[in-house]
Amino acid sequence: MIRHEYDAVIVGAGGSGLYAALEASRTARTAVVSKLYPSRSHTGAAQGGIGAALGNVEEDKPEWHAFDTVKGGDYLVDQQAAKILAEEAVRAVYDLENRGLPFSRTEDGRIAQRRFGGHTRNFGESAVHRSCYAADRTGHMILQTLYQQCIKNEVSFYDEFQAIDIIMDGNRVTGLLALELATGELHLFTSKAVLFATGGFGRMFRITSNAYANTGDGPALLARAGIPLEDMEFFQFHPTGILGMGILITEGVRGEGGILRNRHGTRFMEEYAPTLLDLAPRDMVSRAIMTEISRGNGVRGDRKIDDYVMLDATHLGRDVVYEKIPDIADFCKTYLAIDPAEKPMPVQPTAHYAMGGIPTNVDGQVTTGAVTYEGLYAAGECACVSVHGANRLGTNSLVDLVVFGRRAGRHVAEYVKNASMPSIPPGGEERGVKKIERLRDGRKGPHVGPFYEKMQETMMAKVGVYRNAGPMSEAVDEIRRLREEYRDVRTEDSSSAFNSDILGILELENLLDLSLVTAASALNRTESRGAHSREDYPERDDPNWLKHTLAGLDGADVTIDYKDVDVSIWKPKPRTY
Amino acid sequence: MTVHLDIERFNPEADRASHVQRYTLDVEPTDRVLDALTTINRNVDGTLTFRRSCAHGVCGSDAMVINGKEALACKTLIQDVAESDGATITIAPARHMEVQRDLMVKQDTFFANYRAVKPFFIADEAKPAPQKEYLQSVEERSVFDDPTKCILCGACYSACPVIDKNPSFIGPAAIVQAARFVFDSREKGIEARLDILDRPDGVWACENHFECTRVCPRDIKVTKMINFTKREIKKLREARGEQTNDGGAAT
Numbered sequence: 001m002i003r004h005e006y007d008a009v010i011v012g013a014g015g016s017g018l019y020a021a022l023e024a025s026r027t028a029r030t031a032v033v034s035k036l037y038p039s040r041s042h043t044g045a046a047q048g049g050i051g052a053a054l055g056n057v058e059e060d061k062p063e064w065h066a067f068d069t070v071k072g073g074d075y076l077v078d079q080q081a082a083k084i085l086a087e088e089a090v091r092a093v094y095d096l097e098n099r100g101l102p103f104s105r106t107e108d109g110r111i112a113q114r115r116f117g118g119h120t121r122n123f124g125e126s127a128v129h130r131s132c133y134a135a136d137r138t139g140h141m142i143l144q145t146l147y148q149q150c151i152k153n154e155v156s157f158y159d160e161f162q163a164i165d166i167i168m169d170g171n172r173v174t175g176l177l178a179l180e181l182a183t184g185e186l187h188l189f190t191s192k193a194v195l196f197a198t199g200g201f202g203r204m205f206r207i208t209s210n211a212y213a214n215t216g217d218g219p220a221l222l223a224r225a226g227i228p229l230e231d232m233e234f235f236q237f238h239p240t241g242i243l244g245m246g247i248l249i250t251e252g253v254r255g256e257g258g259i260l261r262n263r264h265g266t267r268f269m270e271e272y273a274p275t276l277l278d279l280a281p282r283d284m285v286s287r288a289i290m291t292e293i294s295r296g297n298g299v300r301g302d303r304k305i306d307d308y309v310m311l312d313a314t315h316l317g318r319d320v321v322y323e324k325i326p327d328i329a330d331f332c333k334t335y336l337a338i339d340p341a342e343k344p345m346p347v348q349p350t351a352h353y354a355m356g357g358i359p360t361n362v363d364g365q366v367t368t369g370a371v372t373y374e375g376l377y378a379a380g381e382c383a384c385v386s387v388h389g390a391n392r393l394g395t396n397s398l399v400d401l402v403v404f405g406r407r408a409g410r411h412v413a414e415y416v417k418n419a420s421m422p423s424i425p426p427g428g429e430e431r432g433v434k435k436i437e438r439l440r441d442g443r444k445g446p447h448v449g450p451f452y453e454k455m456q457e458t459m460m461a462k463v464g465v466y467r468n469a470g471p472m473s474e475a476v477d478e479i480r481r482l483r484e485e486y487r488d489v490r491t492e493d494s495s496s497a498f499n500s501d502i503l504g505i506l507e508l509e510n511l512l513d514l515s516l517v518t519a520a521s522a523l524n525r526t527e528s529r530g531a532h533s534r535e536d537y538p539e540r541d542d543p544n545w546l547k548h549t550l551a552g553l554d555g556a557d558v559t560i561d562y563k564d565v566d567v568s569i570w571k572p573k574p575r576t577y
Numbered sequence: 578m579t580v581h582l583d584i585e586r587f588n589p590e591a592d593r594a595s596h597v598q599r600y601t602l603d604v605e606p607t608d609r610v611l612d613a614l615t616t617i618n619r620n621v622d623g624t625l626t627f628r629r630s631c632a633h634g635v636c637g638s639d640a641m642v643i644n645g646k647e648a649l650a651c652k653t654l655i656q657d658v659a660e661s662d663g664a665t666i667t668i669a670p671a672r673h674m675e676v677q678r679d680l681m682v683k684q685d686t687f688f689a690n691y692r693a694v695k696p697f698f699i700a701d702e703a704k705p706a707p708q709k710e711y712l713q714s715v716e717e718r719s720v721f722d723d724p725t726k727c728i729l730c731g732a733c734y735s736a737c738p739v740i741d742k743n744p745s746f747i748g749p750a751a752i753v754q755a756a757r758f759v760f761d762s763r764e765k766g767i768e769a770r771l772d773i774l775d776r777p778d779g780v781w782a783c784e785n786h787f788e789c790t791r792v793c794p795r796d797i798k799v800t801k802m803i804n805f806t807k808r809e810i811k812k813l814r815e816a817r818g819e820q821t822n823d824g825g826a827a828t
Contacts, residue, residue, distance in 0.1 A: 037684075039729050040628075040636040054709075097710040100698025102718065102725050102761065109712035134725070140635060141725065148697035182677070211631040212615075247633045330796075331633060334652055335607075449619030492623035495590045498678035501623035 001429070002180075002187045006031045007416040009176050009191040011163045011218060014041035015139070015398065016380030016405030017197030018146035018155075020364070023409025024195075025155050028416045031189065033158045033178050035213060035503070038147050042199050042211040043401060046139025047327065048252030049131030050096075050402070051119060051395035052089035056110040057129035062086040064121060065130060067570060069396060072118040072281045073355070073389020074530035074540065075572035076231070076548065076565055081362050083569065085387045085396070085403055092402040093132050101145040103134050114324075115255040118281035118393040124577070127279045131395045136250050136325045142398060161187065162503055165432030166194060166221050166376075167424055173375035174422040177432040181503065184496030186436065188429055192419045193412045195377035196222070196358060197405065202235075203507075204515045205351035206460035209241055209248035218382040219357050220510035223517060227376075228368055228552040228561060230384040231356035232514070233522035233532045236392055237465050239285035241350025242335055243308045249328055249347060251394040253340075254278040256324050258313040260289070261344065262297040268309075276577040283391040283531040284577065286349040290465045299346065305461065310344035317341070349465055355392055355531065356521075357384040359550065359563070364408025368550055369563045375419065379408040386548065389565075390530020438490075439502055445490035448508050451482055455508075455515055463519050467534045472523040479516045480556050486512060513553055520558035521551045542572055578662045579603055580655060582613060584625065585669040587676050595676065597667075600625075606656035610666065611639055614650060614680075627680035634794055637730030641680050642669040647732040647792040671735035673744070687731050690747045693773050694755035699765045717762040724757035724802055726795040733789035733799050739782050746782040747773070749789035749799045756802040759809055767809045775810045777824030783807075 008024045010017050013034035024030045034041070053060040065086035070077045097103055097111060104112040113129040121128040134141040150157075160181040167175045175190040201216025202208035219229050239260070240249040254260070260278050262268050272288040273280035280288075289309050292298060298307030313321055321329055321341040332338045332345055358378035361367050362385060366376040380401050387400055458478045462471035486509060493501040527541035528534050548563040580602060587595040600617050611629055618625045627650070628638040634652040641650055644658045644667055658666050674682035700706070733749035740746050755774055759767045767774070774780050780803055789799035814821050 036630055036636075036638070037688075040630045040638050042631060042636070044728070045631050045633070045635050094707075094709050098700075098707065100758070100761070100763070102721070102757075103710070105713055105715045105718045107715065109714050111710050135722075137726070140728070144725075145698075151692055152695075152697040211636065213630045245633075327635070334634070335654070447620050447623065449616070452619060493626075495588055495624070495678075497588075497590055498626050498681055500618070500626045504619065504623070 002185055004031065004187060004189045005421065006189060006191045008193040008195065008412050009033055009189045010195045010197060011176065012197035012199060013038035013157065014197060014199050014380060015043035015142055015146060015401035018150055019402055019405030020195055020197060020379055020409030020412065021155050022146065022149055022153060023406055024412045025153060027413045031156050031158055033161045033163060033176065033189070035160060035162045035217070037159050038150070038157065039143065041143055042214055044140045044143040045211065045248065046142070046398055047136040047248060047250035048116060048255065049114060049133035049138045049395045050093060050142070050398035051116065051130045051393070052093040052132055052399065053086065053130060054090060054093065054111060054113060054132065056106055057113045058121070060121065060128055060130055062090060064123060064128070065089065065119070067123050068119050069387060069393055070389070070570055071124070071575060072393040073391055074575055075546065075567065076386065076389030076529060078386050078566040079569040080566055081385045081387050084362055085399055088403045089399045092399070092406065096142065096145055096402065099145055099149055101134065101141050103132055114252060115279060116394045117251050117254070117279045117285070118276070119395070127276060131252070131255060133252065136252055136327045139398060142402070162506060163217055163221060164436065164506070165429070166225050167428040168225055169422060169425045171371055171373050172422060173373065174424050174428065177429050179436065181498060184499055186433060188424065190422065190424055192416045192421060193375045193377060195364065195379065195408055195412055196382055197378070197380045198382045200354045200381040201511060201514050202351045204455060204459050204511045204518065206456040207241060207246040207348065208351040209238060209246050210351065215507035215510045216382065216514045217507070217510050218378060220513045222358055223513055223553040226552065227366065227373065228359065228550040229357060229517055230359035230548050230550055230563065231386060232518045232551055233525050233549060234355035234390050234530055235351060235518065236282055236353040236355060236531050237286040237349040238282055238352035239289055239349050240311050240347040242331065243346040243348055244306065245335060246350035247331055247335065248350065248352065249311060249345060250325065251282070253311060253313050253325055253328060256320055257316050258311055260285070261310045261312050262292045263299045263301055264297065268292050268297070273577040280577045281391055281393060283533070286465050287533055289349055308346050308348040311347045312344040313340045314342060314344060351460070353392055353397060354381055355384065355386070355388040355390065357382045359384055362407065363411040364404060365411065375415065377408050377412055379405045390532060439505055440491055442494070443490050445488045448489060448504050451486060451489070451508055455479065455482055455512060459515055459519070463522050465533065467522055467532065468536050469523065472519055475519040476516065476523060479512060479519055483512050483516065483556065517551045517553055517558055521549050521560070524560050525549060546572065578606055578659070580659045581665040583665055583667045584679070586679050588678055604655050606654070608655050609651050610643060610653045610655065610658065610668070611650040613655065626678045635728060637728035640671050640730040640732040640735065642671060642735065647671065647736045649730060649732070649794045652794050671731055673735055673737070673740045674731065684731060687734050687748065687750065690751040691729065691754055693747065694751050695770055696754045696758070698758065699769045701763065701765045704763070711763040713762055721757055721760040723797050724753045726797055727753050727757070728795060730794060732792045732794055736788040736792040738786045738788055739784055743778065743782055745778040747779055749803065752780055752803050752806055753797060753799055756806050759806060767813055771810065771813070774806060776822050780807050780810065781821070781823035
């Protein structure tokens, strides 16, 4: 075992991890531990833009952005946090631009902005140009810019290190155990602060826009360490994934004027969201698609799970398609042999974004409200501040990364100044060490493939866009069974160097644990709110359910607790668009 | 359809040299080559090793040599490389980088070259720092759009014939990354990167084989960007009344 000592360890090198690293490393000895080379992180796949009320195209205000975020999240958003998100977004976008981010430009040379789902002027009047974009590669540009800045500032990276376990001493963090892919060696990092920025976990679902790497390593490690996860029942299905593959087709297509149509060519969003139409929030559009399919209006018309609708951009003209959404055109040509300037794109909802995750405050500190874990931080998709509530608006993921990645990094820097170096409690690393030894004990076990397939099918079919008690409780049982059978899995690869097999096994464990927490949290919440839509409880139920879920993992069980929602600015109202 | 995948394998803990292993698989013609590799890894042989993440051509993890040509496994469909049922697809690791294991290659030199060009924004101090954003016209922005697309996958580095004979060549991707800043109107530009680009192993080693352009999975006109960069260097040297440091290669 190789030992290291740092003021701060940041796990994950996407947008929030890199931003936090830039801030923390100014004064604190900081290491970034990432299972991927940083430029491979999934922030790079974000397409349509980053929301900020710059007002470059038309009048806009952070207050409107904050309100849209709250309403978009179906009032499960903590409102002061949303206010911070919207206000700090403006400076954050200018900062990124000043650090070189190549935004697309308006005719007068300013940062270009486009419309996006659920973003409105004057509290819902009409769609507003708020999404600052660099063609349909905004996430790529953010990731590149932040990584470039880390190179410039000589941040220390441990690339291709898989986090295995968090080591706590009571409620204080003491360190992190990680596995080095190149050698198979374990590394023990003693650290005053550990910040998780491990991204999402869409790989628990069959159809997803998420990368293979999106396996929720941070939340899973913390759940196993006894820290509850917040609002895990809220998982966003993006309405427009490429049929069968789930690859994201940005909402920016609809922001530029693209239209969803059913088999009859009807613009069906007129029925579901008369004001915002195709730019309604994602949960509503995904439900509208599923409803159309169940009515027999899907393109196949067979009402089966692989039925779909069309996203039509043909009327936008070739110039707009190739200027504004060139990567989408490329994906469609590569994977569908379709030119979107000539033919509509076949799309279906795709598992996209976890609103829930590690509970934090607005400085990234992990807290349940009752307990704050000393030195433990989270930011980005793996965290739940909560600024997305029950449904995230498009562009707000990138805003979340930069605003809260930066705030968390700053708080870490301040915290470590006065904190003493902790000691790893005797035997603290044993749990992680034993896990790896068990996987390598030479016994023969089943392949991981069937586990992934069964988990992903179960979660997609039973904890998807529309939910019911019966199927969800079957899902809970099924995931429990898979977790038991998982105990027999062993690495088939006896080599130490570059053993990717062992990583796949560890990632599967993380996904299975988070699937259980997600399914159990969803079964527990007997109302419909945002992305959590129950056919057996179709209404939002504020008197009983205007509260955050805190779900703990306890062996085969999930324990449930709650936390208040901050509704100090806007009173919850029915959500129509 | 059924395809054979002939995959070049190497395990430093067990093998002296690489060997080819054949896997035979049922696939859909529209599956990605990466899907086939993942199926093997998860269901057939857990020891098969490769990098991957996004699976749709934006993260740059899975550049390899498929049927003799550099490509991303996630952007190559089976039907692109297998003509009919029973076809054989050959898969080998990217070239010019030491094989770590199977399809994983060591990218240290590739990334060191990338870092050497100062791939970060260096503001032009002659322009005042803005209160909000720097102003940049649509035209100024479009000049350097192509190189912003680079995902550092290394396909160009693998395909470049110059590196066969001159491993010290900085390589196409590093120059593209430099060009992304050199042609940005907000930037200090070529001056800050002159020492690394204007030398015999810098831009001048390029011989215009166009292999980089041919294989780039992001369709970047790599060779063109290299030539633009050469021209920019010449312009600056001429303005200063200096010679380029091309080791006699420039024409």
